[in-house]
Amino acid sequence: MATISLKVNEKSHVVDVEARTLLVELLREHLRLTGTHVGCDTSQCGACTVWVDGKSVKSCAMLAVEADGAAVTTIEGLSGNGKLHPMQTAFHTCHGLQCGFCTPGMVMRATELIQRNPNPTEDEVRHGLEGNLCRCTGYHNIVKAVLTAAETVRGGAQ
Amino acid sequence: MSDQGLGASVARKEDRRFLLGKGRYTDDVTLPNQSYAVFVRSPHANAAIRSIDARQALAAPGVLAVLTGEDAAADDLGGIPCGWTITSKDGSKMVAPPHPALVKGKARHTGDPVAMVIAETRAQAKDAAQLVEVDYDPQPAVAHLNAAVANGAPQVWDEAPGNVCFDWHLGDAAATDAEFAKAERVVAIDLTNNRVAPNAIEPRAANGYYDDVEDRYTLYTTSQNPHLTRLLLAAYTLKVPEQKLRVVAPDVGGGFGSKIFHYAEELLVLWASKKVGHPVKWTSDRSEAFLSDAHGRDHVTHAELALTADGKFRALSVRTLANMGAYLSTFAPAIPTYLHATLLSGPYVIPAIYAEVKAIFTHTVPVDAVRGAGRPEATYLLERLVDKAARELGIDRVEIRRKNLIQPDQFPYQTPVALQYDVGDYPATLDMALQAIDYGKFAERKAESEQRGKLRGFGISTYIEACGIAPSALVGALGAGAGLYEAATVRVHPTGSVTVFTGSHSHGQGHETTFAQLVNERLGIPIENIEIVHGDTDRIPFGMGTYGSRSAAVGGSAIYKAVDKIVDKGKKIAAHLLEANVADVEFEDGKYRVAGTDREKTFGEVAFTAYVPHNYPIDTVEPGLEDSAFYDPKNFTFPGGCHLVEVEVDPETGVVEVVDVAIADDVGVIINPMIVDGQAHGGLAHGIGQALLEECVYDTEGQLLSGSFMSYTMPRAADLPSFKVGNHVTACTHNPTGIKGVGEVGAIGVPPAVINAVLDALAPLGVTHLDMPATPEKVWRAIQAAQGGAA
Numbered sequence: 001m002a003t004i005s006l007k008v009n010e011k012s013h014v015v016d017v018e019a020r021t022l023l024v025e026l027l028r029e030h031l032r033l034t035g036t037h038v039g040c041d042t043s044q045c046g047a048c049t050v051w052v053d054g055k056s057v058k059s060c061a062m063l064a065v066e067a068d069g070a071a072v073t074t075i076e077g078l079s080g081n082g083k084l085h086p087m088q089t090a091f092h093t094c095h096g097l098q099c100g101f102c103t104p105g106m107v108m109r110a111t112e113l114i115q116r117n118p119n120p121t122e123d124e125v126r127h128g129l130e131g132n133l134c135r136c137t138g139y140h141n142i143v144k145a146v147l148t149a150a151e152t153v154r155g156g157a158q
Numbered sequence: 159m160s161d162q163g164l165g166a167s168v169a170r171k172e173d174r175r176f177l178l179g180k181g182r183y184t185d186d187v188t189l190p191n192q193s194y195a196v197f198v199r200s201p202h203a204n205a206a207i208r209s210i211d212a213r214q215a216l217a218a219p220g221v222l223a224v225l226t227g228e229d230a231a232a233d234d235l236g237g238i239p240c241g242w243t244i245t246s247k248d249g250s251k252m253v254a255p256p257h258p259a260l261v262k263g264k265a266r267h268t269g270d271p272v273a274m275v276i277a278e279t280r281a282q283a284k285d286a287a288q289l290v291e292v293d294y295d296p297q298p299a300v301a302h303l304n305a306a307v308a309n310g311a312p313q314v315w316d317e318a319p320g321n322v323c324f325d326w327h328l329g330d331a332a333a334t335d336a337e338f339a340k341a342e343r344v345v346a347i348d349l350t351n352n353r354v355a356p357n358a359i360e361p362r363a364a365n366g367y368y369d370d371v372e373d374r375y376t377l378y379t380t381s382q383n384p385h386l387t388r389l390l391l392a393a394y395t396l397k398v399p400e401q402k403l404r405v406v407a408p409d410v411g412g413g414f415g416s417k418i419f420h421y422a423e424e425l426l427v428l429w430a431s432k433k434v435g436h437p438v439k440w441t442s443d444r445s446e447a448f449l450s451d452a453h454g455r456d457h458v459t460h461a462e463l464a465l466t467a468d469g470k471f472r473a474l475s476v477r478t479l480a481n482m483g484a485y486l487s488t489f490a491p492a493i494p495t496y497l498h499a500t501l502l503s504g505p506y507v508i509p510a511i512y513a514e515v516k517a518i519f520t521h522t523v524p525v526d527a528v529r530g531a532g533r534p535e536a537t538y539l540l541e542r543l544v545d546k547a548a549r550e551l552g553i554d555r556v557e558i559r560r561k562n563l564i565q566p567d568q569f570p571y572q573t574p575v576a577l578q579y580d581v582g583d584y585p586a587t588l589d590m591a592l593q594a595i596d597y598g599k600f601a602e603r604k605a606e607s608e609q610r611g612k613l614r615g616f617g618i619s620t621y622i623e624a625c626g627i628a629p630s631a632l633v634g635a636l637g638a639g640a641g642l643y644e645a646a647t648v649r650v651h652p653t654g655s656v657t658v659f660t661g662s663h664s665h666g667q668g669h670e671t672t673f674a675q676l677v678n679e680r681l682g683i684p685i686e687n688i689e690i691v692h693g694d695t696d697r698i699p700f701g702m703g704t705y706g707s708r709s710a711a712v713g714g715s716a717i718y719k720a721v722d723k724i725v726d727k728g729k730k731i732a733a734h735l736l737e738a739n740v741a742d743v744e745f746e747d748g749k750y751r752v753a754g755t756d757r758e759k760t761f762g763e764v765a766f767t768a769y770v771p772h773n774y775p776i777d778t779v780e781p782g783l784e785d786s787a788f789y790d791p792k793n794f795t796f797p798g799g800c801h802l803v804e805v806e807v808d809p810e811t812g813v814v815e816v817v818d819v820a821i822a823d824d825v826g827v828i829i830n831p832m833i834v835d836g837q838a839h840g841g842l843a844h845g846i847g848q849a850l851l852e853e854c855v856y857d858t859e860g861q862l863l864s865g866s867f868m869s870y871t872m873p874r875a876a877d878l879p880s881f882k883v884g885n886h887v888t889a890c891t892h893n894p895t896g897i898k899g900v901g902e903v904g905a906i907g908v909p910p911a912v913i914n915a916v917l918d919a920l921a922p923l924g925v926t927h928l929d930m931p932a933t934p935e936k937v938w939r940a941i942q943a944a945q946g947g948a949a
């Protein structure tokens with residue numbers, strides 16, 4: 001057992017975890033933040049994507065102890081107080097989600113993507129999302145949502 | 159018409175919780191004193207189990223129990239039943255071997271569950287599962303169809319000699335033979351339809367809880383049809399009456415067929431919960447999903463088409479071997495028979511058809527419905543064969559189809575393989591798709607690709623499918639063990655808001671929005687005031703669930719019928735309030751009006767009066783405003799259309815890029831165009847995945863080589879283009895909504911269009927055949943073989 005302290009969605013936590021506990025297990029099982037999902041066991045699907053110190057990370061591929069001292073943001077903390085981030089709004093208006101299972105990971109990854117590249121092409125969005133699987137949407141409307149959100153955010157920044 | 163009714167692309171009501179990370183999926187449910195189950199699964203495809211030693215596992219920290227097939231048998235747990243019985247050509251019933259929830263004495267596929275370890279934490283259960291010692295005696299296994307029917311093949315079941323489950327046929331053999339005997343041209347093809355894994359991104363999970371105070375069981379499960387699961391638990395497996403069972407399918411992260419079936423784990427967590435006195439939760443790993451979710455497809459087919467010299471179809475003859483896996487999953491026998499052979503006429507006039515289907519046991523995971531289920535297999539073989547015929551006869555591939563399409567004035571059209579199509583306009587969708595892809599300029603695009611060293615190909619598929627399943631009496635006559643109606647209850651509250659309880663289940667389809675739109679269309683109530691409840695057997699009277707693109711067509715029709723009853727009752731109340739004859743009262747735009755006058759009452763006033771019946775026809779009308787309906791469809795619905803694909807192949811590497819996809823579908827009346835398009839997109843990705851990337855590969859010993867997302871290639875965003883989706887509507891003639899269904903069209907229509915496009919691209923190199931998936935390696939090898947042969 002190790003004691004780690006970290007911030008999750010702006011809130012400080014001190015938790016005891018086993019050395020083998022994954023970050024996603026810490027989030028889902030210890031902190032009951034079940035918005036972060038698990039879709040595979042080989043770090044391939046991206047359903048578990050969160051931000052660690054502002055960078056998107058597959059939380060199934062990181063040990064909880066590695067997050068000691070870090071600031072983690074999950075889908076629950078992306079925007080806060082029940083409001084939608086422009087990326088979440090764009091997923092809603094563009095029908096970028098169906099079953100919703102890949103959605104938290106997609107939204108976290110996509111939001112980081114447009115932060116790094118505020119004006120991506122369709123091709124850049126498609127390649128940028130390569131670490132995230134969706135079985136429902138065929139990606140068509142996810143790509144549309146990401147382009148729409150990028151446009152909204154650019155517009156807002158002007 | 160309201161701006162939220164039929165035809166309105168309103169954004170989904172259910173999105174908010176998913177976008178905020180507040181969805182409630184099965185694995186998110188953790189109950190007080192929760193314990194966790196992990197399964198010990200057979201690493202061998204065929205092995206006798208000599209002994210199981212659980213002593214070390216039982217002594218491990220946190221372990222509550224280790225349960226085996228012996229324990230299940232001692233408690234008289236039922237085996238997993240198969241819900242469909244096929245009768246062979248010779249009149250005998252199919253072989254339906256036992257399917258124990260935990261095997262006893264013998265494992266028949268890799269992944270067969272041998273023991274169940276329950277512990278206080280998931281990690282403890284995982285650790286302890288490693289400590290269960292199973293003494294296996296591995297024996298020769300068989301995984302592939304052609305090997306399984308060969309002489310001397312290992313036998314999966316003693317009671318199924320030659321591994322044959324059933325040997326079935328459909329159509330008129332004599333008429334078909336006669337056509338072939340006088341045929342001017344005959345074209346033949348040999349094909350496989352690759353085995354695929356469903357891979358909903360949410361893995362299956364089940365959380366079972368036995369309440370010993372109430373003597374009642376609750377199951378949270380990733381199901382597309384909680385009532386069906388409850389029915390099978392009650393009648394066959396747990397053997398506890400329905401009122402003592404609650405099955406909840408909360409938010410479910412995609413199904414694609416794989417979550418229809420009643421699986422062993424659902425039964426076992428309930429049973430184990432009673433034994434250990436804790437709720438028991440099991441959540442599948444992805445690699446476990448590959449070994450325990452039912453797979454799809456896996457056919458080997460020989461087909462022949464008889465034609466006139468100028469390309470008119472005269473007859474079709476098909477011989478298919480269909481892999482069932484080691485056990486019969488819930489709907490398995492229906493897939494290669496009544497959902498496959500009945501579709502072999504496609505959208506064409508083919509005067510005679512004869513199909514033989516042999517279902518074969520192998521030492522593999524059971525095979526059942528995956529998105530499309532039988533219909534993709536039929537469409538694939540027919541559309542490949544039609545393309546081949548066009549090439550051999552020297553007829554344009556579009557023209558040979560146009561020439562043989564059923565014309566709009568030929569409906570209702572009776573096919574030679576049992577189905578009667580009610581309505582459609584196949585030339586219209588063909589033209590619409592050709593226009594969308596700008597077919598006239600294909601040659602220019604091909605030349606442009608060539609300049610970049612790429613081979614461009616154009617692929618076409620004109621298809622129909624049968625969905626909105628299905629008339630109960632018909633499926634009963636064909637061997638189904640259940641009815642296939644749908645149920646709905648519509649409850650109008652005193653202040654005029656509405657709750658709908660539906661037996662359909664939404665796991666991505668968006669029913670919370672589209673069903674509310676249906677009610678809005680009829681009653682004029684804003685969708686914000688309409689709640690759709692699904693997925694809980696304690697709240698919903700009954701239901702048959704969601705599969706076979708049936709929810710809008712069948713579940714939606716049940717809602718319409720229940721609304722009809724509400725409207726009718728409201729008329730009586732309104733007539734009383736308006737002092738008019740019931741026959742004179744009309745209902746339109748949310749208002750009851752005395753015909754030809756401006757005397758009216760709003761629906762809200764009538765609803766309120768129903769619950770506050772002071773001035774009320776109390777002698778003839780009961781208070782309250784709630785009604786239920788069961789809708790049993792009169793026929794299948796028949797969506798159809800045309801799917802076009804353009805690919806570029808790199809002849810150096812064999813890499814295929816899908817550069818354009820344009821489709822035109824007729825899915826009947828559309829509730830929400832945005833959602834319908836989304837369903838088409840998802841199906842297209844699924845179908846392109848099958849055509850180019852996906853395959854469950856077994857080795858000859860029955861080991862699954864593609865058992866994780868590392869080795870099983872799922873379509874990703876960069877593998878696909880954006881899609882051009884068009885719709886041409888002809889309304890279904892036999893249900894009250896006119897809806898046909900859209901969930902599967904992409905997966906059904908597009909795979910042959912992709913492969914036809916690849917073969918078109920490779921035609922100049924002399925490649926004439928490919929099997930799915932057309933991976934770079936396979937394409938490259940085909941090019942080498944063709945070039946080598948030419949040299």
Ligand code: FES
Nearest residue numbers: 043044045046060
């Ligand atoms: S759960 Fe699949 S990548 Fe993390």
Ligand code: FES
Nearest residue numbers: 098099102134136
């Ligand atoms: S919305 Fe279902 S997996 Fe993406």
